[in-house]
Amino acid sequence: MNTSWTWSFNRYDPKKERLVEALCTLGNGRFATRGAGPEATAGPVHYPGTYAAGCYDWLPTRVAGRQVGNEDLVNLPDWSRLRYRCVPDDGPQGDWLTPDHPTLRHCGTTLDLRDGVLTRRMLFQDGHGRRLGVTHTRLVHMGDPYLAAQRTTFRAYGWSGTIEAQAVLDGDVTNAGVERYRDLDGHHLTGHRTEVGADGVARLSCRTSTSRIGIGVAVRTTSSPLVPAAISCTPTGTVQSFRLPVSRGRSATVVKTAALYTALDRPWGDPLPRAVDHASHAASFAVLLASHRAAWARLWSQGELKVPGEAGRILRLHLFHVLQTLSPHTAELDAGVPARGLHGEAYRGHVFWDELFVLPYVTMQFPEVARSLLMYRHRRLPAARAAARHTGSRGAMFPWQSGSTGTEQTQTLHLNPRSGRWLPDHSYLQRHVGSAIAWNVWRYGQSTGDTAFVEGPGAELLLEIALHWGSVTTYDPDRERYRILAVVGPDEYHDAYPDAPGPGIDDNAYTNVTAAWTLARACELIDALPAARRGELAEQLGIDNGTLARWEDISRRMYVPFHAGVISQFEGYGDLAELDWKAYRDRYGDIRRLDRILESEGDTANRYQASKQADALMLGHLFRPADLRTLFARLGYHLDGHIWRTTVEYYLERTCHGSTLSSLVHGWVLAREKGADAWRFCEEALLSDVADVQGGTTGEGIHLGAMAGTLDLIERGVGGIEAGPDGLHVDPVLLREVPRCSFTLCCRGHRGIRVHLLPGRLGVRVPASALVSPLPVHLTGSRLVTVAAGEERWFRLTGD
Secondary structure: OOEOOEEEEOOOOHHHHHHHHHHOOEEOOOEEEOOOOOOOOOOOOOOOOEEEOOOEEEEEEEEOOEEEEEEEEOOOOEOOOEEEEEEEOOOOOOOOOOOOOOOEEEEEEEEEOOOOEEEEEEEEEOOOOOEEEEEEEEEEOOOOOOEEEEEEEEEEEOOOEEEEEEEEEEOOOOOOOOHHHOOOOOOOEEEEEEEEOOOOEEEEEEEEOOOOOEEEEEEEEEEEOOOOOEEEEEOOEEEEEEEEEEEOOEOEEEEEEEEEEEOOOOOOOOHHHHHHHHHHOOOOHHHHHHHHHHHHHHHHHHHOEEOOHHHHHHHHHHHHHHHHHOOHHHHHOOOOOEOOOOOOOHHHHOEOOOHHHHHHHHHHHOHHHHHHHHHHHHHOHHHHHHHHHHOOOOOOOOOOOEOOOOOOOOOOEEEEOOOOEEEEOOHHHOOOHHHHHHHHHHHHHHHHOOHHHHHHHHHHHHHHHHHHHHHHOEEEOOOOEEEOOOEOOOOOOOOEOOOOOOOEEOOOHHHHHHHHHHHHHHHHHHHHOOHHHHHHHHHHHOOOHHHHHHHHHHHHHEOOOEEOOEEOOOOOHHHOEOOOHHHHHHHHOOOOOHHHHHHHOOOOHHHEOOEOOOOOOHHHHHOOHHHHHHHHHHOOOOOOHHHHHHHHHHHHOOEOOOOHHHHHHHHHHHHHOOOOOHHHHHHHHHHHHHOOOOOOOHHHOOOHHHHHHHHHHHHHHHOOEEEEOOEEEEOOOOOOOOOOEEEEEEEOOEEEEEEEEEOOEEEEEEOOOOOOOOEEEEEOOOEEEEEOOOEEEEEEOOOO
C-alpha cells in the first residue's frame, strides 16, 4: 500500500520493470545500485547496475564509417547477485528461480523513503503445491558511503528440503543499459582478479580500460543456519554456494555485505585491500540497518519539504533521489551533477546544465554540497580555458557535456532510433552552459554569504566566463548592438538555419540575455572585491580598464531579437514555417520527439517554429517578472507584462516538450503569472519520471534536473522563498493545488530554519544557535520583520 513515505509496486510487469529498477535505485551520494532483483541478469527486461560518482572511462567505436569515442559512467561489478532453487526432500531439484519463472504467484516491491530501504517479496508455487516465499531487503548505507548490504530470507510453505543458494560477485558486466548506445563499445572493465579468502570474503579487483581507475569490491556472505560454502572462481567473478535446510516454521537467510572502493577515493590506497578490510569488519545487517536509518533521519531533518496530498508524496520521492545522488558525502568527491543521477546510463552519466535546476534547492538545504559541485567546475577551468583558446577566444568555454576531465564529451554522432540513421550532433554549440555556471556561483554567494568562495574560486569562475562572453560577442554597427553568432539555445531542435552550410543560429535570446547578465555581475564583482584580490585577478586574467568598459557596454547593448510583438527565440525564428500541429498529433499521437519524426520523414525541425522545450521562456524561470523588466530596461528594451504574457502564450503553442525540463519551466513561469494552466504543467513535471511520460526513458536513469527542479518550483517558485544578502525573502504565489507547504532551509549562517506557508500566513522558526543576530525576513510588500535564534513567529501576508 502506498503511503506518504513508501512507494509500492504490487505486481510484476516485465514491460515496466526497467522503470521500477530506476525508481527503486538506492544510493548514498558516492555510489548507487539500481533496484533490480538479485536474481536478475542484464537483458531486455532487467538491468542491474552499480555506478560510482565520477568513475568514467573512454572507449572508441567505429560508427557509420567513422571512429568516434565516448566517455561513460562505468557500470561496476554487481555485488548483489544471488541465485537460488528448491531441492525438496520428496522430489527433484527445481529450476533457478527469477521473477520471470512461470511458478511466480506474487511479486511486490516496496521502497521505504524514510529509511532508504528496498524490500522485494515474492511467492513461488510449483505444480505440487509447494510454495517458497522469498524476501530481499537491501540498503546502500547512507552513513558509511563504502558499504551496501542485502538480506534474503527463504520460507518454505507445505514442504521441507533444501535451498541451494549461490552468492555471486559478478565482474562480467558492460555498459549496455541504453538501447540506442548498443552499437558502441561498452566493455569498460579489464584486468579482473578474483578470489575468495580463507575468511569467506569474496574479492574482485579490476580497472577501467582507458582511464585505468582501479576498482575493488569485497563481499562478505553469511548464512543462517550457518553452513559451509562451496567456492568457485571464474576469471571475472566468484560464486559461493550454500545448501540451506528449510521446512515449515524454519526459514533460512543469506546476507551479503559489500564494500566498494575505487582509486578515486581519498586518501589514496589500493582499492581491494581497503574493500576487503571494510567488508570483513562491517557490522551485522541489523546494526547496519539501524545506523543507516539514523543517517537518513538526519538528512530528512535537514532538508525535507512538505506539501499535502499526492503532490507532496511525489515531491518526497524526488527529494529522495536527489539526496541519493547528491548527499553530504558528495561534498568529499570530485563530482558534478549527472543529468540522470546515479540511476542508469542515459546521457552516459555526463554533466550538462542541469545543475541550473538542481543547485538552487541544494544551496538552500545543503550548502556544503552545492559548494563542492561548483568546485567540480572550478577544477575544470584549465580544460575550459584550453577549449576557449582552441576557438580563438579568451576566458573559459565550458563544455555542453562534461565528464572526468572537463573536456567536451558531446558525441559527434547521435542515433535516431526512428530512422536508424546516425546524424551529426551539434548540441556542443550550447554555450549558454557558461551562464548557468555563473548564475549558480552568484546565487550560491547571495544565499550563503560564503565570501571565501565568492572572492576565491567563485570569482575565477565568474570572471573567466565573462571573459569568454566578452571575446565572442561581436559588434554590429548597423544595429549599434552586440551579437552572439552560431550557437544553439536550450531548444536543441534548432541547430542550424534551413539549408545553411554550417551549424548554429544567431542571437539566441536566452543566450544573449544571460551573457549580458553575466557581464553585469562580473563588473559588480570586480568593484566589490578587496583591492588586493582585485589586483591579483586582474593581473592573472588580463582584465584591464578596457576589458571592464567593454563588459559594461555589452551588458547594456546586447541585441535581443523580437518579432510580432514577442521575444524571438533567435534571429529569424519568426520567418520559419508554421507546423501543422494537429496533423502531426493525429498521425503520431506523442510528438515530444518531433525532431526524430521529421528526420525520419526526410524533413528537419530547423524549418519550423516548433521548439523542443522552453527556450526564450527560460528567462522567466531565472528571473522574476520585475527583475526581468529591469534586465531588459538595462539593455534598452521595453518589456512590460503584456509583452511577456504574449511571449509566453506564443511559445506555449509552439513547444512539444521533448525534455522533462520543459513542463517544469512552463509550470514555473505560469505559476508566477498566476496562469490558469500553471498546475497542468507543474503536474506533468511531477509525473515525468513517476509515469515515465517520455515512454521508456526513465528506465535508463531518472531526470535529476526535473526532480530537483520540482522541489525548487515549490520552494522558490510557489513559496517565493529566496535567501539573499539581507536575509530571507518570502513572496509566495500559492496555487489552489498547493494550499500550504513547509521547508527546512539555511540562510547565511542560520541552519535548520523552518518555514511554514499557509493561505495568508507565514510561520518562521529559527533554531537556537550561537549566532546573535536575528534573521531578517522580507515579506510581500517590502515589510521587514526579524526572528531571533530560538524563536518562532507568525505573520500575516496580506492586510495589516
